[in-house]
Amino acid sequence: MNIIDLLLTNPDARSRRAITPKGVVLHWVANPGSTARNNRDYFQNGVSAAKQNWASAHYVIDDRETVRCIPEMEMAYHVGATSYNQAALKQFATTYPNDCLIGIELCHADWTGTFGTGTWSQAVELVADILRRYKLPVSAIVRHYDITGKECPRVMVRDPAVFTAFKADVERLLNPPSAPPKQPKSPGPAPDVSGDHFAAEAVAWAYKHKISAGIDSQKNFAPDRPVTRAEMIVLLKRTFDLLQGGE
Ligand SMILES: [Zn+2]
Secondary structure, eight states, X not given: OOEEEOOOOOGGGOOOOBOOOOEEEEEEOSSTTOOHHHHHHHHHHTOOTTTTOOOOOSEEEXXXXXXXXXXXXXXXXXXXXXXXXXXXXXXXXXXXXXXXXXXXXXXXXXXXXOOOHHHHHHHHXXXXXXXXXXXXOGXXXXXHHHHHOOOOSHHHHHOHHHHHHHHHHHHHHHSOOOOOOOOOOOOOSBTTBOTTSTTHHHHHHHHHTTSOOOSSTTOOOOTTSOOOHHHHHHHHHHHHHHHHHTO
């Protein structure tokens, strides 16, 4: 994950109020073609108490990079409204959701609000990381829409399946599906030589004809251990005797 720290220094965009994050809010920037840095620069230069247009978010993500504007444990102004969805207030046990939610703004190319693959994958990775660090469930990921009813992020409101897919991708990153169990090895001629070992057939032949009896009482063959000169000549003699015996 490539996070660029460009913390805002505009005092009107910084609350300096400490929060304990309980969830993550996804937004679209609603400005097609703008980059993460463009949106960060708007928070930095376009927001003022005089204009009363307070706006900020903790992160802005485009297809190339993730820009951090506000430290996670400081309140940002991204879901303030005159009224809130009661279920959301209940979910996060608050009356002012900015005081406990991390805001992530996502860039997009056009007015459908569809996110590029780079934006999507960085957002999935960042959100999974946040959930892991604060020990939050996937249900702590919400849309701006879930808090205030605003059509944000547009593509996840018009097509809720997109939001579901996002949460599923986060879930997969947090709990990767376990690898399929390995095929048990087929039994071989010795405890340490499985049936699919390249020497299995030869070891079976050596045991059958008493060229070798293995190296211990369990009949281990020690397939990777070097042979001494004494062992080699014994093996040769036994093979020679076997051939002489005409078996
Ligand atoms: Zn929003």
